Amino acid sequence: MSQVNVLVTWRGEDKRLEPIRAVSRRVNVLTATEQEDRLRLAPEAEVWFGWGFNREVFDVARRLRWIQTTSAGVDRLLFQELRRSDIIVTNASGVYSVPMAEQVLGMMLALARGLHICVREQSQGRWARPALQGKTDVLEGKTCVVLGLGDVGTEVARRAKAFGMEVIGIRRRPAGKRGNSRLEPVFDRRGFCDYGVPLRK
Numbered sequence: 001m002s003q004v005n006v007l008v009t010w011r012g013e014d015k016r017l018e019p020i021r022a023v024s025r026r027v028n029v030l031t032a033t034e035q036e037d038r039l040r041l042a043p044e045a046e047v048w049f050g051w052g053f054n055r056e057v058f059d060v061a062r063r064l065r066w067i068q069t070t071s072a073g074v075d076r077l078l079f080q081e082l083r084r085s086d087i088i089v090t091n092a093s094g095v096y097s098v099p100m101a102e103q104v105l106g107m108m109l110a111l112a113r114g115l116h117i118c119v120r121e122q123s124q125g126r127w128a129r130p131a132l133q134g135k136t137d138v139l140e141g142k143t144c145v146v147l148g149l150g151d152v153g154t155e156v157a158r159r160a161k162a163f164g165m166e167v168i169g170i171r172r173r174p175a176g177k178r179g180n181s182r183l184e185p186v187f188d189r190r191g192f193c194d195y196g197v198p199l200r201k
Contacts, residue, residue: 003028005063007041009050010070020049058082072096072152094151101155105163108144108192112137140164143191148172153196165191172197 006020007030017029030045032038038052042061049068058064058081066088069077074091082089110116114128114136121128144160146153149171157167 002026004047005030005045006047006049007032007038007045009033009038009048009052053077055079055081058085066090068092097151097155100152101159104152104156104194105159108139108160111192112139112142142166143168145191145193146170146196147193148196150196153194156194156196160192 004024004026005028008017008020009032011033017031021027021029030041032041035052038057039060042057043063045061046063047066047068048061048064050070053067064087067077067090069089069091072091072093072095074089077089114132117131117135118128121131140163142165144157144165144167146157146167146169149157149169153169157169160167
């Protein structure tokens, strides 16, 4: 029974690797957090789990069959040589949807309530009220355009709705009735836009 070498490239405690080892007795976990070590171990790996994969690694990873990224986006990874190969690429879609959505709502609140101004004034030892005059607002009643209704966009939309915002979701493949495909009227509204679609050159 041959081994399957899984090269893990993220930093973490050894106990976090145990679930990977527990998949099968055939699994042999290799770890490399520095690029020099990744290049040294890549020729032995059938599975790449983590980040840091690039053309330089691709050139030496002759046994590689599967790349599992630890990010939702794979835009930087899909260079032509990899796309033409038989290597399977999977991502961590859905893993970060809640923390990313909370980050988006946090930024919306910070901008609406002028928290960046408060922090600046506090660092100067000043009371923020004069600097905030006429520069704060509420999220309720504003429009939140979610461009890209994937896992993250859906969670952003759910939270924005809870704040009383009008949510407009836009996706590449809409389910059900197709609406107006022009974005200009949407962006004329006062509010926020969450841009959550893959990068395109």
